[in-house]
């Protein structure tokens with residue numbers, strides 16, 4: 001059995017970053033920006049008022065001073081005239097500052113009668129001006145690779161980028177296998193259960209930038225599995241669920257092999273996830289996840305998410321690990337790296353008591369996987385341990 005890090009390296013060797021495509025900015029949230037996008041001009045492009053009030057010269061600013069209002073500067077229509085001594089310009093938020101003015105007094109600090117304003121006895125000395133380029137200057141660039149957030153989308157819009165270059169979405173075909181499975185909503189017979197893994201996986205992978213094709217459930221026969229693999233044509237990655245172990249009905253590996261799969265590895269020293277397999281069928285990488293629901297989800301977190309990120313253009317790196325102390329003692333570990341379902345609360349990790357890989361109720365209630373190295377001794381409460389956010 002190989003280690004998790006050796007297996008992950010072998011997974012990275014199966015894939016490469018995908019090409020890019022140009023999409024409308026309004027459809028780009030969650031996509032991975034891949035080339036630098038630069039602003040062609042300053043924002044704001046001119047010194048602008050930050051408040052509604054009157055633009056004037058700061059040297060003339062003093063309580064109870066009076067000014068003649070000689071014009072107006074609105075957002076989208078600047079005042080183009082001169083502003084002489086004792087004069088001011090009515091100005092609104094976002095409007096260009098008239099030439100010669102360097103201060104905006106908010107209207108709450110003034111009283112207006114006709115075309116004359118009188119400053120209050122108490123006035124703020126804040127200039128209320130946003131200099132040109134205050135937010136960003138011409139040439140400011142957003143660099144890739146970067147998963148675009150709503151804030152990024154707003155910033156790119158402000159940068160006048162109506163289209164952006166993003167990595168093509170990796171297409172991942174997911175094939176659940178097993179005679180015991182029916183789809184949610186169907187009526188199982190007494191020996192059947194509901195297929196859950198594909199649904200969890202689809203949610204996980206789509207939330208991380210993939211386009212997922214959830215195939216019909218393949219039955220535990222060679223012909224059904226073959227048919228399933230044929231339906232995967234065109235995918236960037238094939239993921240099978242279940243049928244990976246050594247039972248008489250675990251046919252994924254033999255069928256994939258008979259279809260020309262070049263194996264990269266089979267079996268990893270991890271728990272859950274031991275019967276994980278990977279390889280290539282033709283040009284298409286394939287990962288065979290173990291069927292136990294938590295094994296599927298954990299293997300997807302540890303292997304498929306980093307692969308997905310690499311296909312999107314990020315470095316080939318394992319999931320980021322953080323450190324936090326244990327709330328309780330943690331038993332010693334055997335030869336497999338253990339990814340234990342845990343809850344991180346108030347900066348401390350409580351490892352769940354029940355760790356069987358069939359327990360989705362425990363997995364769904366967890367927000368962290370504590371990574372327990374092989375052969376480690378008992379770890380006492382308070383010991384800092386590594387974990388991965390899930």
Ligand SMILES: Nc1nc2c(c(=O)[nH]1)N[C@H]1C(S)=C(S)[C@@H](COP(=O)(O)OP(=O)(O)OC[C@H]3O[C@@H](n4cnc5c(N)ncnc54)[C@H](O)[C@@H]3O)O[C@H]1N2
Pocket residue numbers: 176177178180181193194195196197198241242243244245246247250272273274275289290291292293295357
């Ligand atoms: N003699 C041995 N038996 C097993 C070993 C072993 O080393 N020697 N390994 C165990 C481990 S560890 C795992 S993990 C499982 C994985 O086996 P398979 O990948 O062959 O998975 P299945 O047998 O098909 O299913 C296991 C379990 O999960 C349920 N399942 C499968 N697919 C789904 C799905 N899409 N949604 C929900 N549940 C699913 C299936 O009904 C089984 O209950 O093998 C151990 N055995």
Ligand code: MOO
Pocket residue numbers: 270271272273274275290292295357
């Ligand atoms: O490795 Mo299995 O995935 O322990 O349940």
